[in-house]
Amino acid sequence: MTLDGPSWAIAALADEPAPLIAAFVRHHLAIGAREVHIFLDRPNPEAEALLHGLEGCILTRCDQAYWEKVNQGRRPGRHLGRQKFNATRAYRTTGCDWLLHCDVDEFISDGPTLSALLAREHVADGIVLGNLERVHRASEPGIHIFEGAFRGPVGFTETDAKALFGRFATFLNFGLTGHRVGKTIVRTGRDWTMGIHTPNGPDPSKLVKSDSRLLLHFDGLTELHYALKLLRKAFENYAGPKRKIGQERSAQFRFVRDHANDPNALLQLARGVQSLTEHQATILGILGVLYEVPFVPEACADLDLSPATFDTMLRVREAALIAKAGLEL
Structure with a gap:
């Protein structure tokens, strides 16, 4: 010390x-x-x-x-x-x-x-x-890539998870994507x-x-970022034993492999698991696991952190992955 x-x-x-x-x-x-x-x-x-x-x-x-x-x-x-x-x-x-x-x-x-x-x-x-974990409110357009609220884990029963998150519950572990x-x-x-x-x-x-x-x-700074992150992992190929991951993350990977050529499906998944409806936000607030204090990184005022710029850079940086998946993003 x-x-x-x-x-x-x-x-x-x-x-x-x-x-x-x-x-x-x-x-x-x-x-x-x-x-x-x-x-x-x-x-x-x-x-x-x-x-x-x-x-x-x-x-x-x-x-x-x-x-x-x-x-x-x-x-x-x-x-x-x-x-x-x-x-x-x-x-x-x-x-x-x-x-x-x-x-x-x-x-x-x-x-x-x-x-x-x-x-x-x-x-x-x-x-x-x-x-x-960062989560978007459905009403927020997104001014910078760090915008949104934050949620903590909560031990839902399977029935309660399906009631709150519908078909997207299968992709969430304790209410989180990550x-x-x-x-x-x-x-x-x-x-x-x-x-x-x-x-x-x-x-x-x-x-x-x-x-x-x-x-x-921030499990995906934008919807595109989240989708490409899953695509990269879903198509990952390396020697040796495969990494053990939870069933919910496995379901995310399986979904993107099955819909790798359908950008609308991938972005629907991103919205479904990382944006909250008003009802979902209300329930998480009642449970005490929704934190709506905004976060802006320090000493970054001169950086262009807009979602549009970030996604443009992503498309260039991940062009080979996008082409491999046959996406038009």
Whole structure:
């Protein structure tokens, strides 16, 4: 721990349009992160330009020269494997007291609260930070890609889930499209290797769970972003055993595989699982799992974060995937 309190860093493997990567880095540095380690999974000169000279940003191009240097030329075939490899490198090289491994679509909402939590949990080797998931209100047109409310998980019965979400209930796990287990910020200097949600190490009992849901998960910054994310995963092909995923996420992947050439169906899915009707919002509010405090990333006023610009960049960046699926987006 440093004299002015615990220092913390973030590590993320990034393969997204440049404005999202820049917003992720700028926001976390602005709210108190001492370092943000960004590993570019493929070339992204626009992101490099936006981050050039930004103090605290440690940018790594994960090209073949990088893999030759750090892993005898072997690039892990799975996206998750590359995430864990790079996060562990950051964990073992950072000068900070703590390191959080997350994705660039996940944002810490409150830096001072996180710093206070790290100072308080002085005996923990890791703290699991709970997450909320962004959701759109059906009446909102969307001015920027972070607009919307946030929902927390709730244990619906199958009957109640179908009553509230209709045919889209099969795609929702505890009312969410994505995960509900959060991400772990880990004390450095221990014998951990970084995982996706929790680290791997000798003593899991040293991990504690925070009651604060400080992590905001944007499981798709736009409808197109969500659809392309599912398409990429649905058509993912790599050697070795397949990753185990929940039945709800599996249902999402299965749907996009079955409707890969039907953009209307994909966007209907996105709206059905990530937008709330007034009735749904009312019920979630009564249950105490709807949070309507808006989020705007810090230090990003000069970035173009409009959905239209983001989607235009996505179409260029994911042209090969769109063509493979036979979509006209």
